[in-house]
Every structure is written in C-alpha cells, then in structure tokens.
Amino acid sequence: MKDTIKQLEAQSRFLELDFNQREAIIRQVSDYSQSYLENIARASTYTMPDHIKDFNQVANIAENGIPMEQILALLSEHVDNVGINVASGRYVAYIPGGGLFPSSLGDYLAGIANRYAGWFDAGPGAVQVENALIRWMASEIGYPAQASGNLTSGGSIANLIAIITARDTHQISGDNIPKSVIYVTSQAHHCIDKALHVSGLQACIKRLIVVDSAQRMDAVALENAIQADKQAGLNPFLVIGNGGTTNTGSVDPLSDIGEIAHAHDCWFHVDGAYGGLFMLCPEGHEALRGIDTSDSLVIDPHKTLFLPYGLGTVLVRDRQKQIAAFRASADYMQDILDDDSELSPNDLSPELTKHFRGLRLWLPLKLFGVHPFRAALSEKIHLARYFYEQMQSADGFELGTYPDLSVVTYRYCPKRGSADEFNQRLMQSIQQEGRVFISSTRVDGKFVLRAAILSFRTHLDEIDEVITVLKRHAQALEQTS
Numbered sequence: 292m293k294d295t296i297k298q299l300e301a302q303s304r305f306l307e308l309d310f311n312q313r314e315a316i317i318r319q320v321s322d323y324s325q326s327y328l329e330n331i332a333r334a335s336t337y338t339m340p341d342h343i344k345d346f347n348q349v350a351n352i353a354e355n356g357i358p359m360e361q362i363l364a365l366l367s368e369h370v371d372n373v374g375i376n377v378a379s380g381r382y383v384a385y386i387p388g389g390g391l392f393p394s395s396l397g398d399y400l401a402g403i404a405n406r407y408a409g410w411f412d413a414g415p416g417a418v419q420v421e422n423a424l425i426r427w428m429a430s431e432i433g434y435p436a437q438a439s440g441n442l443t444s445g446g447s448i449a450n451l452i453a454i455i456t457a458r459d460t461h462q463i464s465g466d467n468i469p470k471s472v473i474y475v476t477s478q479a480h481h482c483i484d485k486a487l488h489v490s491g492l493q494a495c496i497k498r499l500i501v502v503d504s505a506q507r508m509d510a511v512a513l514e515n516a517i518q519a520d521k522q523a524g525l526n527p528f529l530v531i532g533n534g535g536t537t538n539t540g541s542v543d544p545l546s547d548i549g550e551i552a553h554a555h556d557c558w559f560h561v562d563g564a565y566g567g568l569f570m571l572c573p574e575g576h577e578a579l580r581g582i583d584t585s586d587s588l589v590i591d592p593h594k595t596l597f598l599p600y601g602l603g604t605v606l607v608r609d610r611q612k613q614i615a616a617f618r619a620s621a622d623y624m625q626d627i628l629d630d631d632s633e634l635s636p637n638d639l640s641p642e643l644t645k646h647f648r649g650l651r652l653w654l655p656l657k658l659f660g661v662h663p664f665r666a667a668l669s670e671k672i673h674l675a676r677y678f679y680e681q682m683q684s685a686d687g688f689e690l691g692t693y694p695d696l697s698v699v700t701y702r703y704c705p706k707r708g709s710a711d712e713f714n715q716r717l718m719q720s721i722q723q724e725g726r727v728f729i730s731s732t733r734v735d736g737k738f739v740l741r742a743a744i745l746s747f748r749t750h751l752d753e754i755d756e757v758i759t760v761l762k763r764h765a766q767a768l769e770q771t772s
C-alpha cells in the first residue's frame with residue numbers, strides 16, 4: 292500500500308512547481324503580457340482566423356505537458372489575435388470591453404492564496420474586501436449604508452438575483468404568477484427575459500410601456516398601465532427601468548418611474564449594467580437622477596469601471612429581502628457560524644464556492660484611487676458629445692438623439708438606393724479593414740450605426756480616427772454605388 296502511494300506521490304508532485312520553475316514561467320508570462328500591451332495601440336481591431344485547421348494543437352489535451360513557450364505561442368496565434376479586439380481603444384462597438392492591467396493582477400493574486408470568499412468566517416478578509424466594495428458602490432449611487440449586494444460574474448446574473456429578490460418579496464408564485472404584471476420597455480436588455488424565464492416568471496404578464504423619440508420610457512403611459520391593470524384585478528409588482536440602455540444609451544426618467552412604482556407598491560428595479568456607474572462623474576450623476584430611488588440596481592464594473600470581463604454587481608436597498616431570497620443551509624455546513632456582523636456572499640446569491648472576484652476591482656481602486664475613474668467617465672461622455680457634434684456637421688450623415696451617456700446612433704443618407712443597405716455595407720467595409728470597429732442596431736425599424744464609447748483606451752485621437760474612417764469609407768462607397 293505505502294509503496295503504491297509513494298509511487299503515485301512521485302508523479303503527483305509534478306503539480307507543485309519549485310521556486311526556479313515558477314520564476315521561469317512568471318517571466319515568460321510577464322514578457323508575453325508586456326509585448327501584447329505594447330502592441331495594442333497599433334493592433335488591428337478585427338482579425339479573421341485563417342488557421343482554424345491548426346486548432347487541433349490547442350484543442351488536444353494530452354497525457355504529457357508541453358513547455359510554457361509553446362503554450363504562449365498557441366495562445367497568441369489562435370486566441371489572443373483572432374476575432375474582435377475588444378480591448379482596443381479604437382473599438383467603439385456593442386459595449387466596449389476594458390482590461391485594466393492591475394485588475395488582471397488582482398485575479399492572479401486571488402488565485403495564488405485562494406482565500407475562500409463565500410463565507411465571512413472562512414475568509415473574513417476576502418469577504419470584508421467584497422463588502423467594502425459593495426458599500427463603496429452603494430454610497431456612490433446614493434443607496435443607504437444598510438444596503439446589501441453581491442459581486443457576480445456579470446450583469447446578467449446580477450439582474451437575475453434582483454428579479455428573484457423582487458419575486459420573493461412580492462410572493463409571486465403558483466396561481467398568482469399569470470395575473471402578476473411586470474413593466475418594461477422594448478429597450479430592456481435581453482438578459483431580463485432570460486432572468487424572467489430562469490426565475491419561473493415567464494408566465495407573468497409583461498407590459499411593454501411605450502418610449503418617447505429618445506427611447507426613454509413614457510412615465511405617464513406607465514402610470515396609466517398600472518392603474519388599468521389594478522382595475523382589471525391584476526397584480527402589478529415589478530417595474531424595470533433602464534439606467535442607460537445598451538441600444539442607444541438612453542436613460543429612462545428614473546425619478547418619475549420610481550415615484551409611480553412606489554405609489555403602487557411595486558418593486559422598482561433599475562438595470563444600470565451599462566450606465567449606472569456613470570454616477571461617479573457629474574455629467575452621469577445629472578443624467579441618472581432618481582437611480583437611488585430604486586429597490587434594486589445592477590451595475591457592471593467590467594463595463595463601466597473598465598475591468599476585464601468577469602465582474603457585475605447587484606445592489607438591494609433592503610438587505611433582509613435579499614437574504615430571505617437566498618439564504619439556505621445544510622448539515623455539512625453546521626460548523627459555519629451565522630455571524631451577521633458581516634454579510635456573506637453565500638447568503639445573497641445562488642453561488643457557494645466562488646472566485647474571490649473582489650480583488651480584481653479592489654486592486655486597481657487602491658492603486659489608482661477613484662479620481663482617474665471619475666475623469667475617464669466624464670471624458671467618455673464628452674467624447675460622445677464631441678463625436679455627435681462632429682458627425683452632425685459631416686456631409687451626408689444623419690444623427691439620432693443627443694446622447695444621454697456615451698452611445699451615439701447615426702447613419703449615412705446615400706444619394707441613391709436603400710439607406711439600410713448602404714449603412715450595412717459601410718459597417719462591413721469598416722469592420723473588415725480593422726482600423727476601427729463599429730456596430731449597428733435598429734432604431735424605430737431603421738438600420739443605424741452606433742458608437743459606444745467606453746474603453747479607458749479611447750481618447751480624442753481614437754475618436755478622430757473613427758470619424759476619419761467613417762467619412763473615408765462613406766465617400767468611397769458613395770462613389771462606387
């Protein structure tokens with residue numbers, strides 16, 4: 292028996308690297324990261340993978356390992372330099388991704404010590420870091436200090452947690468599901484539908500409240516709809532506002548909506564995954580007035596605090612409601628004390644074991660302080676306004692509504708032929724070229740182009756380049772069509 296164990300030990304010890312081995316691969320990973328980041332200002336925003344045939348080398352998980360050098364070469368060729376480069380400052384499509392460098396080091400350090408960030412008693416420091424971040428975000432938003440929250444993998448899961456909390460608070464289950472009503476607009480993010488499905492609420496009545504010409508919820512229509520539903524004997528319980536839509540960056544009239552929702556005893560949820568954290572700068576604070584009247588709120592540091600993907604946040608005004616929706620226990624957890632001096636993530640989300648994801652936000656905040664984040668967010672709003680004004684005076688371009696935050700919609704009006712088709716070709720030729728990356732959407736049924744400005748790497752030079760590229764491609768297409 293012991294011989295067998297010793298033999299196995301000799302093999303399993305390969306899993307622990309010694310000091311020199313660690314030193315060698317840390318150096319290789321560091322060199323790789325440095326050269327990647329040194330090149331990012333020049334790198335293409337889009338690269339077609341032309342070597343899919345060789346992907347076997349990446350996909351093959353073999354009995355024996357290969358050297359780090361080869362692994363990094365595979366990563367570079369097959370992963371890090373193909374597809375859309377969301378970390379580029381010239382990427383202004385969809386919602387831009389971030390990638391603050393210290394945040395990746397936060398992930399690294401969280402993995403090294405692997406503190407347990409699920410229960411306060413197990414990893415008191417780790418849980419306190421996450422709770423401190425939640426309290427900081429709550430105070431920036433204007434939530435009470437007693438609010439609870441959870442650091443999630445992203446905005447979709449954060450919305451799910453909020454909706455489940457609203458569901459349980461209003462005791463929406465069984466027979467009352469089909470007569471309970473949820474109020475949204477056509478501009479709600481599609482993860483809201485997913486959350487309703489996952490939480491068993493898809494059989495609720497979903498009222499699409501009309502929007503104005505700037506895609507903002509019409510508060511009067513909301514009030515009328517709730518009253519009509521009450522008179523019809525239905526159960527209005529949830530109003531979902533947008534703190535910046537993904538589509539056009541529009542902010543619903545949150546103060547008015549909050550007042551109406553509360554007057555009718557409805558839960559008021561705000562999806563601020565894209566826009567909520569603009570509360571850090573004065574222009575955003577102004578645009579998002581009333582966001583602090585919500586009962587729950589989603590914000591996404593992996594969008595609006597420029598982090599690499601993997602961090603969303605849900606805040607809930609009344610912590611007891613979130614605990615009631617998510618606290619559970621089991622015999623094998625009996626040693627865990629219920630110490631309510633600090634909330635534990637496990638009592639506030641569906642997760643048990645979780646990544647210590649707070650470190651990826653805490654490290655950059657400690658290192659930089661909040662100040663440069665406020666400036667960067669203010670800068671993005673000003674860049675969107677600048678882009679709007681420049682494009683307004685550019686020949687042949689037509690602009691959507693003036694931006695509430697940092698998304699601008701626009702399109703080219705060709706002299707001949709279909710505008711929808713022209714703009715689609717315009718977008719495709721720009722994407723293929725790879726200098727800048729833009730995307731499109733539909734507003735009132737029309738095909739329009741979007742510029743979403745949210746990367747910490749996007750500054751005036753990058754926006755000027757987007758404008759130059761747009762004008763150049765539009766002219767070239769106009770001449771050939």
Ligand SMILES: *Cc1c(COP(=O)(O)O)cnc(C)c1O
Nearest residue numbers: 445446447480482537562564565
């Ligand atoms: C991005 C986004 C979501 C979804 O968040 P993920 O982090 O992508 O899961 C939800 N709502 C809005 C308004 C968004 O922009």
